[in-house]
Amino acid sequence: MSKLYSGAEIVFKCLEDQDVEFIxxxxxGAVLPIYDELKNHSxxxxxxxxxxxxxxxxxxxxxxxxxxxxxxxxxxxxGATNVVTALTDAYMDSVPLVCISGQVPTHLIGTDAxxxxxxxxxxxxxxxxxxxxxxxxxxxxxxxxxxxVATTGRPGPVLVDIPKDIQFAKINYSKPKTEKKLxxxxxxxxxxxxxNKLIDLMNKSKKPIFYSGGGVINSxxxxxxxxxxxxxxxxxxxxxxLQGLGAYPGDDNQFLGMLGMHGTYEANNAMHDxxxxxxxxxxxxxxxxxxxxxxxxxxxxxxxxxxxxxxxxIIKVDLALVGDVNNVIKSINKTLKSKKIDLKKSNKQKISxxxxxxxxxxxxxxxxxxxxxTNIKPQHAVQRLYELTKNKDTFITTEVGQHQMWAxxxxxxxxxxxxxxxxxxxxxxxxxxxxxxxQIAHPKKLVIDIAGEASVLMTMQEMSTAVQYNLxxxxxxxxxxxxxxxxxxxxxxxxxxxxxxxxxALPDFIKLAEAYGCKGIMADKPSDLDEKxxxxxxxxxxxxxxxxxxxxxxCFPMIPxxxxxxxxxxxxxxxxxxxxxxxxxALV
Amino acid sequence: xxxxxxAYSVSTKKEKTDxxxxxxxxxxxxxxxxxxxxxxSGRGYNIxxxxxxxxxxxxxxxxxxxxxxxxxxxxxxxxxxxxxxxxVHKVADFKRNDKGVIFKEMALFKVVGNTNKIKKAISACKKxxxxxxxxxxxxxxxxxxxxxxEIDKMTKNLKKFGLVSVxxxxxxxxxxxxxxxx
Numbered sequence: 001m002s003k004l005y006s007g008a009e010i011v012f013k014c015l016e017d018q019d020v021e022f023i024x025x026x027x028x029g030a031v032l033p034i035y036d037e038l039k040n041h042s043x044x045x046x047x048x049x050x051x052x053x054x055x056x057x058x059x060x061x062x063x064x065x066x067x068x069x070x071x072x073x074x075x076x077x078x079g080a081t082n083v084v085t086a087l088t089d090a091y092m093d094s095v096p097l098v099c100i101s102g103q104v105p106t107h108l109i110g111t112d113a114x115x116x117x118x119x120x121x122x123x124x125x126x127x128x129x130x131x132x133x134x135x136x137x138x139x140x141x142x143x144x145x146x147x148x149v150a151t152t153g154r155p156g157p158v159l160v161d162i163p164k165d166i167q168f169a170k171i172n173y174s175k176p177k178t179e180k181k182l183x184x185x186x187x188x189x190x191x192x193x194x195x196n197k198l199i200d201l202m203n204k205s206k207k208p209i210f211y212s213g214g215g216v217i218n219s220x221x222x223x224x225x226x227x228x229x230x231x232x233x234x235x236x237x238x239x240x241x242l243q244g245l246g247a248y249p250g251d252d253n254q255f256l257g258m259l260g261m262h263g264t265y266e267a268n269n270a271m272h273d274x275x276x277x278x279x280x281x282x283x284x285x286x287x288x289x290x291x292x293x294x295x296x297x298x299x300x301x302x303x304x305x306x307x308x309x310x311x312x313x314i315i316k317v318d319l320a321l322v323g324d325v326n327n328v329i330k331s332i333n334k335t336l337k338s339k340k341i342d343l344k345k346s347n348k349q350k351i352s353x354x355x356x357x358x359x360x361x362x363x364x365x366x367x368x369x370x371x372x373x374t375n376i377k378p379q380h381a382v383q384r385l386y387e388l389t390k391n392k393d394t395f396i397t398t399e400v401g402q403h404q405m406w407a408x409x410x411x412x413x414x415x416x417x418x419x420x421x422x423x424x425x426x427x428x429x430x431x432x433x434x435x436x437x438x439q440i441a442h443p444k445k446l447v448i449d450i451a452g453e454a455s456v457l458m459t460m461q462e463m464s465t466a467v468q469y470n471l472x473x474x475x476x477x478x479x480x481x482x483x484x485x486x487x488x489x490x491x492x493x494x495x496x497x498x499x500x501x502x503x504x505a506l507p508d509f510i511k512l513a514e515a516y517g518c519k520g521i522m523a524d525k526p527s528d529l530d531e532k533x534x535x536x537x538x539x540x541x542x543x544x545x546x547x548x549x550x551x552x553x554x555c556f557p558m559i560p561x562x563x564x565x566x567x568x569x570x571x572x573x574x575x576x577x578x579x580x581x582x583x584x585x586a587l588v
Numbered sequence: 589x590x591x592x593x594x595a596y597s598v599s600t601k602k603e604k605t606d607x608x609x610x611x612x613x614x615x616x617x618x619x620x621x622x623x624x625x626x627x628x629s630g631r632g633y634n635i636x637x638x639x640x641x642x643x644x645x646x647x648x649x650x651x652x653x654x655x656x657x658x659x660x661x662x663x664x665x666x667x668x669x670x671x672x673x674x675x676v677h678k679v680a681d682f683k684r685n686d687k688g689v690i691f692k693e694m695a696l697f698k699v700v701g702n703t704n705k706i707k708k709a710i711s712a713c714k715k716x717x718x719x720x721x722x723x724x725x726x727x728x729x730x731x732x733x734x735x736x737x738e739i740d741k742m743t744k745n746l747k748k749f750g751l752v753s754v755x756x757x758x759x760x761x762x763x764x765x766x767x768x769x770x
Binding site: 120149309316 | 618619622623626630661664665668669671672673674
């Protein structure tokens with residue numbers, strides 16, 4: 001008879017067979033058998049966080065920067081409810097997470113036992129799928145299935161709820177049969193005919209544009225390579241969503257910058273005026289489209305996405321290619337090359353006028369801002385941070401708000417998986433724990449959380465985690481003493497009634513850093529900034545950098561609510577003539 | 589509602605909504621109905637009626653029939669979102685006015701009154717495959733199978749004949765002829 005393993009042992013057997021190296025978690029009564037087993041599995045390292053939400057975001061940072069699924073281990077009740085925000089965040093941004101939660105023993109389920117909650121019920125709408133393991137026989141099958149669901153198709157979070165008695169129960173374990181690799185083929189529903197149709201559209205187009213998204217990142221680094229090849233083969237301009245940054249080099253001339261609410265003038269106008277829009281792995285999010293009725297009114301629209309439910313969800317498209325982004329782009333590139341279609345040459349005349357128009361938009365220099373000698377402008381701070389770190393392979397995470405948009409606008413990414421931000425859910429407090437996860441995946445790399453002082457306080461406790469594991473993350477806080485984006489909206493929409501958006505009693509971040517056992521740096525003069533950033537980068541250990549910036553700066557350019565892409569506000573000087581009207585207010 | 593012509597609301601185009609019958613084959617496991625129903629409530633789709641039961645005990649398959657209304661775009665989304673659920677095997681969709689498909693609902697009526705009234709109630713039900721399930725001197729329980737609107741009409745009409753209680757199912761559907769859903 002083969003050896004019997006406890007449920008807790010089987011959990012680790014499965015994790016080992018899935019090549020899991022790190023678990024982000026927090027112990028508690030209902031997962032103690034699993035924690036007891038941890039010591040016997042040296043290939044798996046547990047990272048103890050300070051709050052389960054931190055575990056979830058750290059696992060997201062780990063997953064997004066490494067391409068591997070993040071694994072989270074939490075206890076029942078509050079452990080599970082605390083991780084809900086991170087699961088929802090991962091669901092919105094398609095990040096593969098496997099969350100294992102403890103549950104009260106089977107016979108106590110439904111009795112309002114201590115630390116009991118309906119975990120599968122609570123997490124049902126924020127996971128791709130979840131399981132309550134009621135029988136030890138199902139445990140290994142469910143765990144392997146959980147990894148499969150999280151990582152295939154459009155990735156996302158899953159949760160496996162394991163009652164304590166199941167963790168003690170014994171059964172034998174056999175390694176799962178290695179599934180035949182389908183190379184994503186089962187997910188590809190496009191034909192050569194579709195590819196030919198697309199090439200025909202590209203051939204005819206006079207004003208084409210690529211609009212790439214997080215799907216390119218999720219498809220793996222190879223997809224970014226394919227995308228670069230495609231963009232170069234065609235000579236078309238390309239813009240990117242917030243999540244897609246890095247898939248195409250941010251400093252390349254064909255790149256128009258980010259599009260959407262705080263995107264560049266040239267990207268948004270090109271989206272509005274184009275005659276062919278090719279969406280590569282993005283989902284027509286409302287922060288991207290602006291006013292739906294006037295979204296890119298004169299274009300043929302093509303949508304490449306792995307998730308069939310993304311097609312025609314918001315914007316009706318003329319041609320849909322359902323499949324893995326990398327597979328689709330490779331087919332396009334192959335066809336272009338085999339048919340010897342040189343779009344760059346044949347289209348040159350047609351497109352050159354388009355590029356002239358784009359150059360005109362570019363001269364608006366929409367990311368411009370008035371710099372100052374006395375105050376540090378937040379945009380300037382991000383620009384200096386970029387200039388002083390661009391020669392390293394730097395990983396950037398962010399919190400949510402103005403600083404996030406400034407980071408997206410002014411930090412240029414040249415590689416995929418270097419940019420971790422909460423886009424869909426917009427979770428303040430994401431960046432710090434995400435930086436922990438990124439640093440775990442890339443111990444030798446420079447990891448910076450570009451943060452706001454309000455966001456970072458939401459998950460500040462994870463500094464303790466960074467110190468415990470010697471993770472030299474840099475928390476670069478653009479401190480304007482306000483919830484900046486809230487203040488900006490209040491200025492533009494609510495007659496400058498800054499209701500509750502000012503932080504009265506901020507901590508002394510240097511002392512806070514020291515209390516955690518890391519280094520604190522403060523800068524409030526533009527002349528000191530470079531020196532202090534260098535000091536931060538060179539310090540071998542975690543740093544909290546309190547960068548005191550101009551509290552009144554707003555994030556521009558901007559598409560005001562209720563307006564289409566071609567009606568952007570450019571900056572303080574243009575603001576007056578473009579006031580948001582009463583009706584637009586309710587719609588933010 | 590503020591100006592619907594905005595970046596943050598749905599399209600202003602008021603498309604026509606249609607009633608559709610969505611049939612879903614699912615693994616008969618714990619929570620599967622909650623997943624399907626939760627998808628509808630979470631995404632703001634509406635459910636007019638719902639019928640669910642296991643149809644294949646060996647393969648452990650349940651069949652869920654949902655009557656819903658929506659624009660063509662919403663109906664497409666409902667189907668595509670349902671297909672993404674792990675325990676869902678297949679999804680079929682019919683317009684309510686599809687001549688190739690039979691839709692039926694069942695209703696139980698309790699009529700209390702004198703023999704004369706009960707007689708009248710039974711005769712009113714006759715064209716809807718009426719079956720008498722229970723009979724006393726003062727009361728009758730009548731079962732009918734019919735379309736939704738016919739049952740609606742009957743619940744109104746039977747009031748004057750002493751209808752005191754109504755219980756009814758959601759619609760179930762099946763194709764006519766030798767065709768099967770796929």
